[in-house]
Amino acid sequence: MEAQTNSTSEYLAATALCDCDNPWLRGLAAEITQGAETPTEKAMRVFEYVRDHVRFGLAFSRSKASQTLKRGYGECGTKTNAQVALLRAIGIPARFRRVRAKSEVLHGLILEFVYKQIPPTASHFWAECYLDGRWVSCEALLDRPLYEGMLRAGLLTKAQIPTIDWDGHSDLVLLGPWITEDLGHLPGYDEALAALIRNKEDIPPLWFERLIAPWFYPLNLRPSDRLRRLAR
Numbered sequence: 001m002e003a004q005t006n007s008t009s010e011y012l013a014a015t016a017l018c019d020c021d022n023p024w025l026r027g028l029a030a031e032i033t034q035g036a037e038t039p040t041e042k043a044m045r046v047f048e049y050v051r052d053h054v055r056f057g058l059a060f061s062r063s064k065a066s067q068t069l070k071r072g073y074g075e076c077g078t079k080t081n082a083q084v085a086l087l088r089a090i091g092i093p094a095r096f097r098r099v100r101a102k103s104e105v106l107h108g109l110i111l112e113f114v115y116k117q118i119p120p121t122a123s124h125f126w127a128e129c130y131l132d133g134r135w136v137s138c139e140a141l142l143d144r145p146l147y148e149g150m151l152r153a154g155l156l157t158k159a160q161i162p163t164i165d166w167d168g169h170s171d172l173v174l175l176g177p178w179i180t181e182d183l184g185h186l187p188g189y190d191e192a193l194a195a196l197i198r199n200k201e202d203i204p205p206l207w208f209e210r211l212i213a214p215w216f217y218p219l220n221l222r223p224s225d226r227l228r229r230l231a232r
Helices: 023-032 039-053 065-071 076-089 144-153 189-198 206-211 213-219 221-230
Strands: 094-102 121-131 134-137 179-186
Touching (some): 023 076, 039 121, 076 189, 094 189, 121 179, 179 189, 206 213
Antiparallel strands (some): 094 121, 094 179, 121 134
């Protein structure tokens, strides 16, 4: 990714949804990175934690990062927000990358009747962090058991996603084969969510998240949990 030419202060700030100043979240970030000596090592620890401890699954779109981390699951936007918040909490500038991607990648990961309601392409996000004078992509979307289960079920191939491991230096973009358009970077989740609402896309209405989502989103974890069991 491109080198940074402007101040990174914008990418370290707490916001309404990226609550990197939350005491509990800051404590978790310190625990995750304990013993790591360099910013790269710390960023890798955060990446691995979010990848494997925050399972992929449809989640409350308007969640704060601390809420997603406590809940333990999230989709691309909320997982990325959790990763960005943890990175900012330890002083590493972080931001969002937004693209359009083919929704077919979700087939088998969510309930079938939900999948059929999704448009052919949808917004997708991942985290970029600023290390050694450049922005690096570090997409933590798929937890390891889910990735291995998807391979065993034939939902993806090694050619499509060769690895979900990040070396701290190279860009890791998991959904490359499905990306149809690069929409650039955004400071954080607040701006990403505002863009979705503005375009009237990809986000459930507020009434749904208040009344239906508390029981509906956990139900949607069933397909991905079945795939995770294949990895055992």
